[in-house]
Amino acid sequence: MKDFTPTSYTLECVATGRTFEDEGWMMEDRSCKTPSLVRARYAARRLEVRSSELGLYKYADWLPVNRMLEGSSAPVTYKSKGLAKHLGLENLYITFNGYYPAIGARMTTCSFKETEAFSVCARAAKDEKRVLVVASAGNTARAFAKVCSDNGIKLLLAVPAENLQALWFEEPLNPCVKLICCEYGGDYFDAIRLSDLALKGDNFYAEGGAKNIARRDGMATTVLSAVTTIGRIPDYYFQAVGSGTGAIAAWEANLRLIEDGRYGPNLMKLIVSQNAPFVPMYDAWRVDSREMLAADEDKMRRNAEIIDAKVLSNRRPPYGIAGGLYDALKATGGDVMVCTNAQARKARALFRELEGVDIYSAAGVALASLVKCVEAGRIAKDAVVMLNITGGGEEHFKEGKELWYLKPSHIFPLEPDVEDVVAKVEALFA
Known part of the structure; x- marks a missing residue:
């Protein structure tokens, strides 16, 4: 895995068909005037399925990754x-x-959200210093938390307090993973809004959701x-x-x-x-x-x-x-x-x-x-x-296992104060 060569690809705007180079963590075509997803156009037009020992990365020909992380599994x-x-x-x-x-x-983590986490985190540069921000209703948070914890990647999760029971793990996580919540009564959209406020802080960057190839x-x-x-x-x-x-x-x-x-x-x-x-x-x-x-x-x-x-x-x-x-x-x-x-x-x-x-x-x-x-x-x-x-x-x-649950560092109201959110999340990674 250490000798992995980053996958070669360009980006294509769905709305216009324009192709362009990925300058790093690009989520859209800045020249496009209408809302549009971008797609990866891989240099390998034929898929070569690699050894199953590589887990998810057996499909690396068609994954926009710069490295391979430890612990992945394929569907x-x-x-x-x-x-x-x-x-x-x-x-x-x-x-x-x-x-x-x-x-x-x-x-x-028992969910196909692992396929997202191992791909997204491997797209990020190995020397990335900023904190990745992910909003989730539960399963995505569990997958990203596990991947980031195992690979030493800084992560801030935003999850509705209603869904905290989804954040179970075999063992305590690396402290590089932090959790904030919107209060009880909130839903996934409220968690997204909370994560958007956290992103106003210095040194944070968005996972990107569906826009992330x-x-x-x-x-x-x-x-x-x-x-x-x-x-x-x-x-x-x-x-x-x-x-x-x-x-x-x-x-x-x-x-x-x-x-x-x-x-x-x-x-x-x-x-x-x-x-x-x-x-x-x-x-x-x-x-x-x-x-x-x-x-x-x-x-x-x-x-x-x-x-x-x-x-x-x-x-x-x-x-x-x-x-x-x-x-x-x-x-x-x-x-x-x-x-x-x-x-x-x-x-x-x-x-x-x-x-x-x-x-x-x-x-x-x-x-x-x-x-x-x-x-x-x-x-x-x-x-x-x-x-x-x-x-x-x-x-x-879970049979026969004693589980550990990730606890939130802060629980915010559904209409949180921007400055309060920014100050508290920045302090988590100070």
Whole structure:
């Protein structure tokens, strides 16, 4: 790993098609007049999958990384038997992101957010002195905390106090990782706003969310795992979404794989799901609106409290931006579905029974949507289906372990004072 050569790539603005060099941590094309994502255009047009000993970095040809970090694991794809038989699907492939050693899955934070963290942190220069700032509803924070702690990377997390139970670890973290929270009653959007205030301090820099190519291309390894295992691009892709970033990443990976030429010309239909009653992207999609619809903020907070899958409660997703989820769904003939807590719980129980391991609520939402599609006759029995299980194996991983929880250094009100936030976060890293 020490001899790793940084991946070669350029950046491309989705809105204009302009290509340009990455001058370091660039999130957008400064010359573009409209909101747009940028994509990485890798020098390697054909993907060479490296040794599995490299973990996530087996896909380094298509990751915008300057180095390899210790401790990563790649998604694992396998052909389903139990669930496939139950649903009457002949070619159901499960891409599992979590902890399930029986199939070779060893993500110890039990979430595909590890794919983001190992990619984003490896994009940063080894001599970066500033503090990375990440807002999260829980799973992303756990993944970044573990990666940064293990690799000595300064990190400030902003998480809703409601979700502190998600910040569990096998052992105490390196003190280079600090946590701040928005008070109880806040949600993911409040955590984002808090992180934005922290970024006004000196010596902090933003992870970037969906705009960061490393986040999206890290997530895209789920599709790389599936396609290189199956030998072709699937017909359908199922995933639950909060921001939709994972589905955007899946679309982008699909386009690269078509260009690779060895896996067929297929565009997967993206079937993404939200957890009712928190369904802002579904509401916009069903009226074919590129823009998110006007919504009452207090009502959205209450809806976020109701849903089991708290990680799906993003109030400001990259939906309408050029290259965002709306474009991805349009390009692939995809759809947005909705599942209730009850439907997701039933799906989780079904997965445990038929596939042998526990899965997260968000993954249960994705599976519930697959069940709905099958029952409605929307999927042919011989279709090649990829089900992205974005997190699982937590109960399995925790068996017999005494866990350590990261505690917040400060809890701020939902309408915090800017100067107070800046002063306190700067003091944490003084």
